[in-house]
Amino acid sequence: DQQVKQNSPSLSVQEGRISILNCDYTNSMFDYFLWYKKYPAEGPTFLISISSIKDKNEDGRFTVFLNKSAKHLSLHIVPSQPGDSAVYFCAASGAGGFKTIFGAGTRLFVKA
């Protein structure tokens, strides 16, 4: 049972345009959501997070939106750069929980 789903295995975007990566979750007890970025043969690195008490969090070119009623979050990258090409994982955890559930990832290609 996948509690965190990233339904798009890959996404291709032109440099300078917006990249939108989507994530859906099923467990209404999740209250903290994170995005990680991963390059091949490396560990994931933390990108941005959002608490369930917010619906938007912004950090430079990266913005995460949370729609609790739809159990959906998205990561917007504007403008996209070739160095953003990587696999992006959506993750979620519950209140005080030590377990974090990861999605399967979306591979982003940013074309120059």
Added chain:
Amino acid sequence: DGGITQSPKYLFRKEGQNVTLSCEQNLNHDAMYWYRQDPGQGLRLIYYSQIVNDFQKGDIAEGYSVSREKKESFPLTVTSAQKNPTAFYLCASRTQGGIQYFGAGTRLSVL
């Protein structure tokens, strides 16, 4: 430099052999984790430890064992009972705020 150190980077296992993957952190985090990543898949939780001398099974613990004798160290043993061990293994530690920091990973292959 603070961070998570995993070793070795590449590891080969013979049939029937147990192998141990090392994970050390100097971030002073209480919680540590082991994940497995297979091609085209996300991260699946093997074991996690919230504090020294305590650990819990994750979603795919069968064929694996761990210990947490020191705060800095959380080694993972892949036993001969794990019939499909070929994968990329990631260790992480977690801040109080819930952010996980990952090591560079160990790629395990079967000879």
